[in-house]
Amino acid sequence: MKNLVSFFVVLFRLPFILETDNPPSSQSFNLKSSLLINHLNTRLKPRYYSISSSPEAQKDQVSITVSVVRGEAFSGRGEYQGVTSNFLMELKPGDDIVVFFRTQRSFKLPEDSAVPIVMVGPGTGIAPFRGFLQARQAKQKEGEHLGDAHLYFGSRHEQYDYLYNDEIEAYEEEGVVTMHTAFSRMENKPKTYVQDVMKEQEEELIEMIEDKGAHIYICGEGGSMAPQVEETLKKCFINRRQSTEKEAQEWLDGLQEEGRFVKDVW
Ligand SMILES: Cc1cc2nc3c(=O)[nH]c(=O)nc-3n(C[C@H](O)[C@H](O)[C@H](O)COP(=O)(O)OP(=O)(O)OC[C@H]3O[C@@H](n4cnc5c(N)ncnc54)[C@H](O)[C@@H]3O)c2cc1C
Numbered sequence: 001m002k003n004l005v006s007f008f009v010v011l012f013r014l015p016f017i018l019e020t021d022n023p024p025s026s027q028s029f030n031l032k033s034s035l036l037i038n039h040l041n042t043r044l045k046p047r048y049y050s051i052s053s054s055p056e057a058q059k060d061q062v063s064i065t066v067s068v069v070r071g072e073a074f075s076g077r078g079e080y081q082g083v084t085s086n087f088l089m090e091l092k093p094g095d096d097i098v099v100f101f102r103t104q105r106s107f108k109l110p111e112d113s114a115v116p117i118v119m120v121g122p123g124t125g126i127a128p129f130r131g132f133l134q135a136r137q138a139k140q141k142e143g144e145h146l147g148d149a150h151l152y153f154g155s156r157h158e159q160y161d162y163l164y165n166d167e168i169e170a171y172e173e174e175g176v177v178t179m180h181t182a183f184s185r186m187e188n189k190p191k192t193y194v195q196d197v198m199k200e201q202e203e204e205l206i207e208m209i210e211d212k213g214a215h216i217y218i219c220g221e222g223g224s225m226a227p228q229v230e231e232t233l234k235k236c237f238i239n240r241r242q243s244t245e246k247e248a249q250e251w252l253d254g255l256q257e258e259g260r261f262v263k264d265v266w
């Protein structure tokens with residue numbers, strides 16, 4: 001697993017669900033890949049989860065960051081519970097689950113740690129970036145020079161769902177990352193999304209990508225968040241470089257071709 005820079009865990013539901021009172025976070029469990037063969041015929045489609053740890057920091061354990069899908073059913077009839085996220089929430093430490101790994105080779109840190117990076121991951125989109133930060137911290141400890149890393153994270157409220165807050169604060173103090181936060185449902189404050197914060201910082205952002213060769217990553221919800229973040233990047237480019245919409249699109253396409261603009265969205 002050491003050479004895998006970014007990969008996914010794919011979960012199949014086992015033919016039983018265990019009852020538990022344990023909270024969903026901070027659990028560990030055993031992965032039995034041998035069970036996979038017995039369950040390939042399952043009709044339930046696999047669910048993908050980005051790995052939120054780095055093999056450079058945690059060699060024998062992977063973590064995932066799951067948002068539990070649960071709420072009033074769209075039909076208005078009772079509560080809807082997502083199959084796999086609720087299954088995961090009910091696992092106990094030591095339970096066996098069935099997984100396979102899929103590598104996404106392009107979603108990786110630059111080879112040279114001195115190259116700056118810009119990460120955009122609201123909500124559970126933060127998952128792979130936590131792994132990135134763990135890897136950067138490990139490199140820093142080995143004496144490597146780290147380029148700037150900026151993480152744009154968003155959640156509903158500063159006090160809830162600010163995932164890995166404590167860890168990230170520590171990374172900030174160590175110079176592993178600079179955080180930019182957007183909270184969308186704070187009392188008496190305007191609704192703010194990650195792209196709003198990016199727009200406020202367009203000068204630095206475009207300079208970092210254009211003049212300093214930064215790599216840019218987007219992870220998370222793909223229906224609205226990712227396209228809006230892309231639009232914002234283009235708008236920032238248009239403003240700073242007085243370019244046309246077509247030129248801004250070509251700029252973004254060029255970054256993508258070079259592997260400097262990568263997305264992991266769902
Ligand atoms: C490449 C990739 C990486 C991913 N990484 C992550 C990750 O790191 N973390 C993470 O949390 N997720 C991630 N996902 C999403 C994840 O795979 C699952 O889709 C998610 O956990 C929901 O699965 P589920 O089985 O719990 O819900 P499902 O049983 O699949 O239910 C979800 C479906 O129900 C619908 N639905 C939702 N709410 C309601 C409602 N109230 N009433 C009626 N219908 C409703 C939704 O529109 C959706 O179609 C990733 C997906 C991909 C493709």
Ligand SMILES: NC(=O)c1ccc[n+]([C@@H]2O[C@H](COP(=O)([O-])OP(=O)(O)OC[C@H]3O[C@@H](n4cnc5c(N)ncnc54)[C@H](OP(=O)(O)O)[C@@H]3O)[C@@H](O)[C@H]2O)c1
Pocket residue numbers: 067068069070071122123124125154155156157161182183184185193194195224225226228
């Ligand atoms: N029931 C709950 O309390 C609760 C809490 C969190 C998540 N969830 C559910 O969990 C799932 C995903 O959770 P998640 O943690 O990955 O993400 P999330 O909490 O749903 O979203 C993370 C942040 O992204 C914001 N956002 C929404 N649309 C955006 C857009 N177009 N551009 C930029 N930012 C946008 C959200 O704001 P807004 O949501 O304010 O628009 C929120 O601030 C969803 O199904 C969600 O409904 C439920």
